[in-house]
Amino acid sequence: MGLLSEGSPLSWEETKVHADHVRKHGIIQFLKIYEKLKNRQGDTLKWGDEVEYMLVTFDHEAKTARLNLNGVKYLKVLGEEEITNPDTNPALWRPEYGSYMMEGTPAKPYGGHMAHFNMVEANMKLRRSKIAQLIGQTDAPLSVTSFPRLGCPNFTLPGYEPTLTDDGASRSLYFPDKAINGEHPRFKTLTKNIRTRRGEKIAINIPIYKDKNTPSPFLENFDVDVEGQGARASKPDHIYMDAMGFGMGNCCLQVTFQACNIKEARHLYDQLAPLCPILLALSAASPLYKGYVADVDCRWNIIAASVDCRTREERGLEPLKNNKFVIPKSRYDSIDSYISEAGERYNDIDLVLDEQICQQLIDSGIDTLLARHIAHLFIRDPVSLFSEKINLDDENDTDHFENIQSTNWQTMRFKPPPANSTIGWRVEFRPAEVQLTDFENAAYVVFVVLLTRVILSYDLNFLMPISKVDYNMQEAQKRDAVGSSKFYFRKDLHHCTGDASSAPDTSSEPCNTSIDEECALMSIDTIINGGEVDGKDYPGLVPLIKEYLQTMEVDVDTSCSISQYLELIEKRASGQLMTMAKWIREFVGKHPDYKQDSVVSDRINYDLLVACDKITKGEMTAPELLFQSVAKTREDLPPMIKRLDEKYTEEVERKNAEKAQFRENDMS
Numbered sequence: 001m002g003l004l005s006e007g008s009p010l011s012w013e014e015t016k017v018h019a020d021h022v023r024k025h026g027i028i029q030f031l032k033i034y035e036k037l038k039n040r041q042g043d044t045l046k047w048g049d050e051v052e053y054m055l056v057t058f059d060h061e062a063k064t065a066r067l068n069l070n071g072v073k074y075l076k077v078l079g080e081e082e083i084t085n086p087d088t089n090p091a092l093w094r095p096e097y098g099s100y101m102m103e104g105t106p107a108k109p110y111g112g113h114m115a116h117f118n119m120v121e122a123n124m125k126l127r128r129s130k131i132a133q134l135i136g137q138t139d140a141p142l143s144v145t146s147f148p149r150l151g152c153p154n155f156t157l158p159g160y161e162p163t164l165t166d167d168g169a170s171r172s173l174y175f176p177d178k179a180i181n182g183e184h185p186r187f188k189t190l191t192k193n194i195r196t197r198r199g200e201k202i203a204i205n206i207p208i209y210k211d212k213n214t215p216s217p218f219l220e221n222f223d224v225d226v227e228g229q230g231a232r233a234s235k236p237d238h239i240y241m242d243a244m245g246f247g248m249g250n251c252c253l254q255v256t257f258q259a260c261n262i263k264e265a266r267h268l269y270d271q272l273a274p275l276c277p278i279l280l281a282l283s284a285a286s287p288l289y290k291g292y293v294a295d296v297d298c299r300w301n302i303i304a305a306s307v308d309c310r311t312r313e314e315r316g317l318e319p320l321k322n323n324k325f326v327i328p329k330s331r332y333d334s335i336d337s338y339i340s341e342a343g344e345r346y347n348d349i350d351l352v353l354d355e356q357i358c359q360q361l362i363d364s365g366i367d368t369l370l371a372r373h374i375a376h377l378f379i380r381d382p383v384s385l386f387s388e389k390i391n392l393d394d395e396n397d398t399d400h401f402e403n404i405q406s407t408n409w410q411t412m413r414f415k416p417p418p419a420n421s422t423i424g425w426r427v428e429f430r431p432a433e434v435q436l437t438d439f440e441n442a443a444y445v446v447f448v449v450l451l452t453r454v455i456l457s458y459d460l461n462f463l464m465p466i467s468k469v470d471y472n473m474q475e476a477q478k479r480d481a482v483g484s485s486k487f488y489f490r491k492d493l494h495h496c497t498g499d500a501s502s503a504p505d506t507s508s509e510p511c512n513t514s515i516d517e518e519c520a521l522m523s524i525d526t527i528i529n530g531g532e533v534d535g536k537d538y539p540g541l542v543p544l545i546k547e548y549l550q551t552m553e554v555d556v557d558t559s560c561s562i563s564q565y566l567e568l569i570e571k572r573a574s575g576q577l578m579t580m581a582k583w584i585r586e587f588v589g590k591h592p593d594y595k596q597d598s599v600v601s602d603r604i605n606y607d608l609l610v611a612c613d614k615i616t617k618g619e620m621t622a623p624e625l626l627f628q629s630v631a632k633t634r635e636d637l638p639p640m641i642k643r644l645d646e647k648y649t650e651e652v653e654r655k656n657a658e659k660a661q662f663r664e665n666d667m668s
Contacts, residue, residue, distance in 0.1 A: 009189035043424035052251035097248035121442035148288035172243035203233035247306025277472035285580035297581035443565035528573035
């Protein structure tokens, strides 16, 4: 969710008074970090995943499934181990937007040894079991992207009515404020400030799936909408939602990598960006919203609209008068520019940025590409601020920078090191939908991390025009995009970098072709598994990973696990196995209570989530969704590898500490 500072939250009216102050000092803080750490070298590969869970309570007599709002209580208990057993604690826990949500990560990052890939699934299983040990027998920690009846009457336990009064955070017709995490002040403050800054309630419209008996046109009922905002904002044949909770109340799967230096981090940021829509389509898991079957398979546009704080002027609906920019996208969306030298020629969309901030950054020694990226992020206002966090020490604090940075929720995030930390330059991969089982989530995480190793080892190039990445992001969300959509992707992954100096140790040749000629429309199957493109053999990402693995020393157990993870990815891409979204659609469509009217009833919701719970526990098979895995995953490294890994990490950190001390002495 981003920066979780503590303190007394300010309203939007109070926050906007300090907006320029936050931006000014956020830039100063970034410049301080950059100057200190721009030459930092030699950080080891470290990486980790974030899995989000929903706490669901079943009433097996009434045949209902509800979201349990006691998630925050359990989160406190889970977090105690971080304090009492910091050395042996296997997982870290963080609050999320919903009172029914929690986020778990490994307590320590994974490293560069191949055996680390065999620990991911075991740690995910351990995290889920930690939750299961605390909750009741009729509760389940489900890693599902969207709760099918979120926003329907009594979808929570306890049940609450929506808060429609002026003091409500979202003033939603459907989503009660009690469902928002109230233990941390950030969440309700963000909700209210985003709505207030926007000047009207959030408006989310996604197309409904038109089944045989779906009314045409499909129109929502707004009898309780006294103000009339919903009736005005809704669209025919669309599912209408009106609160931040409909987006931020969903779950996802994210991966963060530490690079060896800033150059490698920028390189990976750019190279992974074109893969974001591919992984979004491949992980599609959310076709049901507010008790209806939607005509989309992914959450992305829903969550983008749920935090869209742009005013009518900024959305181009009215002439600019009180605002500075017309902004094409929500602050939650795909990236708008590449930041490595190789990516510059592919920046083919107009980048809205603060020219004054951009020039300040350039004058301070930041190269133009990175300056434009930061100046683009800083067109946004802070939407959450605490009174205790206004006047900060810019030498030792980065809260103002992170305030803006962490509320630009884009497909990729370029992350400078925190102040006074041993953490290096990082990138975060953010598009994937969370999967049902730990095996699936581990497979997607391992696939993405292995891709970063292949990109760097083989000097692969996935760059394409940003406009085509944007096109792919919309295509990825369509119903059955894996089976029916085509995506722009590079035809030649080995050649033509634009500027051969931008990628680490590259031997590629500069580009001489048109950027549009470098791409072709391909199926997900071709991109992942290979095939024929323009009469030539196309390698495919999984075959490239397998080729890379043949050059590495991999122990038998890790090799077994990786092989099965890649098999899942291969079969999802080829259509031999369904995406979660397709499986859910078929489950609903075949349910005896389904009337082919696009409605997901309480009973359908219950039976679907019971099935999800049983599949997660291994009590039910779903061969059309995933095969029975026999991965030999383990919670720790083998002893000999662990000793070597620790010794290597200690040596690298010692050298980095010596370099940092040398730089500090040199500056003084």
